[in-house]
Structure formats: structure tokens, C-alpha cells
Amino acid sequence: MxxxxxxxxxxxxxxxxxxxxxxxxxxxxxxxxxxxxxxxxxxxxxxxxxxxxxxxxxxxxxxxxxxxxxxxxxxxxxxxxxxxxxxxxxxxxxxxxxxxxxxxxxxxxxxxxxxxxxxxxxxxxxxxxxxxxxxxxxxxxxxxxxxxxxxxxxxxxxxxxxxxxxxxxxxxxxxVAYKIGAGAGVHLRFRKDKLLGTQKTADGYAEQWAMTIDDVGFTDREGARRTDLDGEVQSLFTAWDLEDKEEHTDSHIHLHFVAGDEGMQFAHTALVRLLSWESPHDDRPHWRGLLRKEQVTANVASFSAALDLAFRQKVVSHIFYFQPHTTPEFLPSPQRVR
The missing domain is CATH 3.40.1350.10 (Trna Endonuclease; Chain: A, domain 1)
Incomplete structure (x- = not known):
């Protein structure tokens, strides 16, 4: 135990x-x-x-x-x-x-x-x-x-x-380092079920609604709606800084979380974000306990495979493979590396 x-x-x-x-x-x-x-x-x-x-x-x-x-x-x-x-x-x-x-x-x-x-x-x-x-x-x-x-x-x-x-x-x-393409993101639609009341604010009045999420969607880097994204590809969004936008209609509130033009992230820094997303608490990762696990992250079994699939599904726009200036003798020459 x-x-x-x-x-x-x-x-x-x-x-x-x-x-x-x-x-x-x-x-x-x-x-x-x-x-x-x-x-x-x-x-x-x-x-x-x-x-x-x-x-x-x-x-x-x-x-x-x-x-x-x-x-x-x-x-x-x-x-x-x-x-x-x-x-x-x-x-x-x-x-x-x-x-x-x-x-x-x-x-x-x-x-x-x-x-x-x-x-x-x-x-x-x-x-x-x-x-x-x-x-x-x-x-x-x-x-x-x-x-x-x-x-x-x-x-x-x-x-x-x-x-x-x-x-x-x-x-x-x-x-590796990678970039999620601009326009790729997560979109939530909340249906306004019942107005609970209003509250006066410095800018006017704020409405309080009882709401239901009636649609969750994804878009790729071309802005096209996707219903076929793999679960591991969807998890990549949790490790990226997405820009949020809010839209209101008479019947719904739309929340958009979309990747912008800027940004690049290493795979190893994405690990900490994935672990934070999966953790029910705000504690730092328990690295000693993670050493004993066969699979470190619950939602992504192979990050490299998830990146490759996300590239094919037009979510990731770039994957960068870095070479050192000086290649050690115990590693293959740059010509032999992918």
C-alpha cells in the first residue's frame, strides 16, 4: 500500500x-x-x-x-x-x-x-x-x-x-518540440435553461443562468470542425496555452479555446501539464510514485505517437527534432538520424 x-x-x-x-x-x-x-x-x-x-x-x-x-x-x-x-x-x-x-x-x-x-x-x-x-x-x-x-x-x-x-x-x-496549429481548439456550447436572476455590477447588470452543455466540438488548424479526433490528440489541448473567447446569443453561450499563432513547447514540459490536468489536486507531481507506474500519464500512452497522429489529423502544425552542435561518439551521425 x-x-x-x-x-x-x-x-x-x-x-x-x-x-x-x-x-x-x-x-x-x-x-x-x-x-x-x-x-x-x-x-x-x-x-x-x-x-x-x-x-x-x-x-x-x-x-x-x-x-x-x-x-x-x-x-x-x-x-x-x-x-x-x-x-x-x-x-x-x-x-x-x-x-x-x-x-x-x-x-x-x-x-x-x-x-x-x-x-x-x-x-x-x-x-x-x-x-x-x-x-x-x-x-x-x-x-x-x-x-x-x-x-x-x-x-x-x-x-x-x-x-x-x-x-x-x-x-x-x-x-521533441512541437506547435499546435493556429485555429485548432475546443469549443463548448451552453444552453440557457432558466434565468435565475440578475446582479448589478459596475458595468451594468450580470445575468445568472441555469445552463446545460449541449455540444462539445473540436476544430483543426484549418478551422474545420472535427468529430474524428483521437482521444490522445484531444488530450494535447490540455497541455497547451489556448486563447479563450466568449460569445452570447439569446439561447446559448459559446466558449472557444483556440490555439493562437505563437508558441512552441517541448514534449518534456508538456508532461508536467498533462500530469497537472490529470491530478485531482493542485499538488506538484509525486515523481517517486510515478517511477513505479508502467504508464506515466493516464490519457496519453505514447506522446510521440500522439504527436504524429495529431499532425496527420491537422491539429499539430510543426514537430521539431533538434540536433546538438556536437554529436557524441555513442550516438549516430546526423545523417543517420530521422
Whole structure:
């Protein structure tokens, strides 16, 4: 049985409570230090879980798991740093998996201390695997080879621009960007059944009606009414910023939610929107629980297949497949990529 705990504010006496528990267990430790480690784990682990779910959902991941970072002898920590994840993707031309260190940082550039990056690279060299960095900047994920981080004054940095240019999330994990065509949208028609009353407002009077939804329709990017849209294609509208328009007649109110001319979205950012739409609460996605699910989203089994079908049904107007400026040796050359 799984129990989902609501996120709550940490009690002000958390260190003392931890100290009490440690005392009961017979351990002697610095409660403040333990509390800080717990806090840092709460920050680090969910972002690792989120990236793992993203990779699993995009469809090209064959295997991904966390690496146990308890290493011996203790002195080895001065030379080696175990990365967060090990992953193998179907897009790789190499048999060897890749190592991934996961970071969430909203400031730019992303910066690593030299000794930290050196320990990560030492481990990668030891096991003969490529070292990648996954960086979440606000809501956008990037995945790039660690070698693209360059020495600045003291630390090794990578700019947002370079990280995006060298992003492997598409060619390696299956991420794409897409656009819903202008004019495609959802249309609701409400029948006015009974006037319940009026209320005075600053602009005049507002009517209150008892209403019934008597029609739900869809249009494609050419503005044509469609009754044959697949359910997964319809779900794509829930992950897009639609423009709303309201029309009134004597008998009905018409609500139109239609895609405009602007906008582009990555598949991995659409995942969060789909999960929010499917969730009965306003809580953030429970990434650890989603890791255990065979199908991450309830309404879309394969996002890439849904995009392809939406393109054929004239809802999606563009699908973009991004290539990095530098193709790693463990991936096919651009000429061999779709």
C-alpha cells in the first residue's frame, strides 16, 4: 500500500526532534548537521526522480537507475565521485551505458568546482562510460556532455546558450518540440435553461443562468470542425496555452479555446501539464510514485505517437527534432538520424 504524504513546513524544532530520535536509537550525532543533510536530500532526490520519469516517458530509455553512492574505502572519496544515474538508451550506437549527474539550478551559468568535476570524470574514466550532465533550468531540461563545461576564473561553467546548443535530450532520449496549429481548439456550447436572476455590477447588470452543455466540438488548424479526433490528440489541448473567447446569443453561450499563432513547447514540459490536468489536486507531481507506474500519464500512452497522429489529423502544425552542435561518439551521425 502506497501512502502519499502532503508536503508540510518543517517544524522550527526539527533539529531537536531529530536529536531525540537519534538518542532513542543510541546514536551520537550533530542534529543540526543531520537536519541539513535531510534538507539537501529533499532538494536533490525529487529532481533526480523527475528526470528519471521524463526519460522513461519520452520512450527511448531502455534502462535507468540510481547509483549507490556509499563507497569504500573512505579515502576513495578524495579521488572519485559516483554520479547520480546510470542509463542506456535505444538510440545509442555503443553498448556501454552513460553516466548522468543531475542538477537543478535557476541561476546561470551552471558552475562546478574543479575538484568536484574531476572526481566525477575520474569515476567515468574508471568504468569507461561517457559522463553527461542533466540541468533543469526553471521548467526546461537540458542534457549535455560534461566536456562542454569550460574553465572560467576558478570553476568549470556552461552557459544556458551552450547547454541548449549541445542538448542531447532529443537525439538521445527522444524529446521533441512541437506547435499546435493556429485555429485548432475546443469549443463548448451552453444552453440557457432558466434565468435565475440578475446582479448589478459596475458595468451594468450580470445575468445568472441555469445552463446545460449541449455540444462539445473540436476544430483543426484549418478551422474545420472535427468529430474524428483521437482521444490522445484531444488530450494535447490540455497541455497547451489556448486563447479563450466568449460569445452570447439569446439561447446559448459559446466558449472557444483556440490555439493562437505563437508558441512552441517541448514534449518534456508538456508532461508536467498533462500530469497537472490529470491530478485531482493542485499538488506538484509525486515523481517517486510515478517511477513505479508502467504508464506515466493516464490519457496519453505514447506522446510521440500522439504527436504524429495529431499532425496527420491537422491539429499539430510543426514537430521539431533538434540536433546538438556536437554529436557524441555513442550516438549516430546526423545523417543517420530521422
Amino acid at each position: 502506497e501512502i502519499e504524504l502532503k508536503k508540510k513546513e518543517a517544524p522550527p524544532d526539527l533539529p531537536r526532534l531529530i536529536q531525540d530520535v537519534l538518542a532513542e536509537l543510541g546514536y551520537e550525532a550533530d542534529a543540526e548537521a543531520v537536519a541539513e543533510r535531510v534538507r539537501r536530500l529533499d532538494i536533490g532526490l525529487p529532481v533526480e526522480d523527475e528526470f528519471s520519469v521524463v526519460c522513461a516517458w519520452l520512450g527511448k530509455c531502455q534502462l535507468l537507475h540510481k547509483l549507490d553512492q556509499h563507497q569504500v574505502p573512505v579515502a576513495s572519496k578524495q579521488e572519485f565521485q559516483v554520479p547520480d544515474l546510470l542509463a542506456k538508451f535505444s538510440t545509442q550506437t555503443s553498448k556501454s551505458p552513460v553516466l548522468i549527474e543531475v542538477k537543478s539550478k535557476n541561476d546561470k551559468p551552471l558552475s562546478f568546482k574543479p575538484d568536484y568535476l574531476k572526481r566525477l570524470q575520474n569515476y567515468a574514466d574508471l568504468v569507461g562510460m561517457p559522463l553527461l550532465i542533466a540541468w533543469k533550468f526553471h521548467s526546461v531540461w537540458m542534457l549535455f556532455e560534461a566536456r562542454h563545461m569550460k574553465k572560467a576564473t576558478k570553476n568549470f561553467n556552461i552557459t544556458l546558450n551552450t547547454a541548449m546548443q549541445e542538448n542531447l535530450l532529443g537525439i538521445l532520449a527522444g524529446d
